Amino acid sequence: MENTKDTIIIGIDIQNGFANKSQGGSLASEKAESIVPHIRDFFKKMLGRAYIFFTQDWHPKNRYYSIKEGEIFPEHCIAGTWDAEIVEQLQEFVTKENVVKKETFGYLEWKEYLTSKVDMTKIKRIIVVGFASNICVISNLLRLRAEFPDIEIVFRYDLSSGTTEFAHQAAIEIAKSCLIEVEEGD
Numbered sequence: 601m602e603n604t605k606d607t608i609i610i611g612i613d614i615q616n617g618f619a620n621k622s623q624g625g626s627l628a629s630e631k632a633e634s635i636v637p638h639i640r641d642f643f644k645k646m647l648g649r650a651y652i653f654f655t656q657d658w659h660p661k662n663r664y665y666s667i668k669e670g671e672i673f674p675e676h677c678i679a680g681t682w683d684a685e686i687v688e689q690l691q692e693f694v695t696k697e698n699v700v701k702k703e704t705f706g707y708l709e710w711k712e713y714l715t716s717k718v719d720m721t722k723i724k725r726i727i728v729v730g731f732a733s734n735i736c737v738i739s740n741l742l743r744l745r746a747e748f749p750d751i752e753i754v755f756r757y758d759l760s761s762g763t764t765e766f767a768h769q770a771a772i773e774i775a776k777s778c779l780i781e782v783e784e785g786d
């Protein structure tokens with residue numbers, strides 16, 4: 601059935617550091633944590649129709665304070681720590697083959713990476729969910745938009761949250777203005 605899949609779903613930074621507030625994720629919010637079960641339901645529903653990939657914010661500790669993030673955010677998602685792990689509720693979807701690590705907001709090689717994993721001529725849409733909408737999600741949406749000009753790029757904003765509600769709404773507006781489809785679930 602593999603060749604019937606026409607969709608790619610990318611979960612952005614759904615890691616303890618951003619989405620596990622109750623156990624002490626360093627930049628996690630209650631809002632993000634509350635969305636994780638809905639992401640899980642969506643992944644389950646889509647499993648037969650979509651390829652699922654993840655990004656993992658991943659900061660080698662010795663470099664953290666030399667990058668711009670280190671000037672602004674507290675330490676988070678340090679390489680190899682619990683904070684950097686994708687949340688437990690989504691581990692069933694994680695394989696060794698479907699996670700990209702990134703040291704900054706946007707992953708830089710979507711086209712090369714996805715083309716190496718999937719027959720992109722069969723793909724009609726790429727759906728993006730995850731955290732935070734106004735930082736890493738929008739960064740990756742804009743990169744995907746640029747790298748795949750002929751594929752529908754979709755932002756499921758109900759399966760995402762921002763650093764503030766205002767910032768989340770701003771991310772939605774920017775996505776719309778860059779011809780990214782902005783959708784919510786049924």
Ligand SMILES: [Zn+2]
Nearest residue numbers: 657669677703
């Ligand atoms: Zn980071």
